[in-house]
Amino acid sequence: MARVAFLGLGVMGYPMARHLGQKGHEVTVYNRTFAKAEKWVSENGGRAARTPAEAAEGQEIVFACVGNDDDLRSVTTASGGAFETMAKGAAFVDHTTASALVARELEAVATERGFGFVDAPVSGGQAGAENGVLTVMCGGEAETYARVEPVIMSYARSCRLLGPAGSGQLAKMMNQICIAGLVQGLAEAIHFGKHAGLDIEAVLDVISKGAAGSWQMENRGKTMNEGKYEFGFAVDWMRKDLSICLDEARRNGATLPVTAIVDQFYGEVQRMGGNRWDTSSLLARLQQSAKKG
Template identity: 60%
Template sequence: MPQDISTVAFIGLGVMGYPMAGHLAGAGLDVRVYNRTADKAAAWVAEHGGSHHPTPREAAHGADLVLVCVGNDGDVRQVALGDDGALQGMAAGSLLVDHTTASAELAAELDAACREHGIGFVDAPVSGGQQGAERGTLTIMCGGALADFELAAPLLEHYGRAVTLMGPAGSGQLTKMVNQICIGGLIQGLTEGLHFADKAGLDPLRVVEVISQGAAGSWQMDNRHRTMIEDEYEHGFAVDWMRKDLGICLDQARRLGARLPVTALVDQFYADVQAMGGGRWDTSSLLRRLRDPDKA
């Protein structure tokens, strides 16, 4: 395993991957990128330098570390394990890190495939949204062997303020599930609180100013209350993505025998938001569902 990583490949330049890869380029690394939409990869190179490539395989060729940040399990399989996937271009002794929020089963599959090729693997889903990616303040939950994590961590710290090994492969994804379970309940609680304050004739901004200083305070309250009050949701983490994540959580819970009644309910509330045409709205749009019950 190379101890001095100088060349990396970044696969997937969405709202998260684009700035994450940018932080690596800003740190002086040689960054090779691939994106399904080639124009976006070309725009990234024009902004940050490095090089863009027509397939994940070609982007990964010669890279000490390959990072993936795409949409779902199927996307990861395609860009990592497909005929033109990253593993086909990676050398033994290199390292694959998957930042996609995906299933723990996929993490185990990738770990096994990597080991067949003599490649290290870390599953490393992130939390903090587009803002965290742009600011380099993401929380990164990792699963994998200690040696692989220790090699990857200094690179991940270019865009993560908290980079933590949670256990063997799959542990990062399981921890991200806990994260999404907690967020869903917090957003619904904030939604109901703001809705109640409005119906009670209270000034919601003053209410949040007071209660955010106590036990009710949360990241969601600090960062989303104003846009929720203003009924503005054209930003942030999309409802479609949250439903994908909650689906992963609920599937895993069934396998574990874990009971997630609130998570299942919030997932259905997000289905209502999708039916209102809000699939790309921020997750805080649960309040729109209460304000416009006839459309839900």
């Protein structure tokens, strides 16, 4: 069992930290709103810290799951950040979906100060975090990864080292690129089927067993058909992630035409007021466009 800290108790971090405690690890939590950290401790035990530096002091592994690159810097290298107090030989594991640039930046600082760094973004959404079945994509040194992997498995069903620092974030970008195209395709299929007068649920049940089947179809097809968009990853978050993908593509020369246009479509959903709808709300955009037409 390890002494660990968890920084960031959002919809993902809150249950991930809980799984660590349930597996017997000694957990200290930090959240920007201290009351939320106190609430977590009241439910799960452990200790609440008022700063990332306080949370990280004396820990073997420090985990973080925050919003973006700037949030990540604020809990690591900024004044009062975790990097101020982390001990030599400890490890920092970042579950934030962020840029590969910030992963490499923080890994360099960590190496200089004598502790390890692993970028480890996750896939599986809030349900995956709640149920402890996340997929974790990692970048970093093999020795550091080997030390943290057994602890990460407290809330994961799959975890793999994919290369040096930044590789986890690049893999997460691939994941989001795949999702963007899949959801748009599913939205168009359901939109087409409705106009054709088909029984959408019956058709989805059939085609989900064949080559068109996907996690999105199995988990979002029915709710999309019912016009319900309250089941997971918000449009605002997806646009943040796709922005990271498109920025990286501009740097490495990759061409992402579908990703770029789906990002624009999500911008239209935001203008419809769907900022907090889940990513399957691309169908709502198609339906509104059809009404206007």
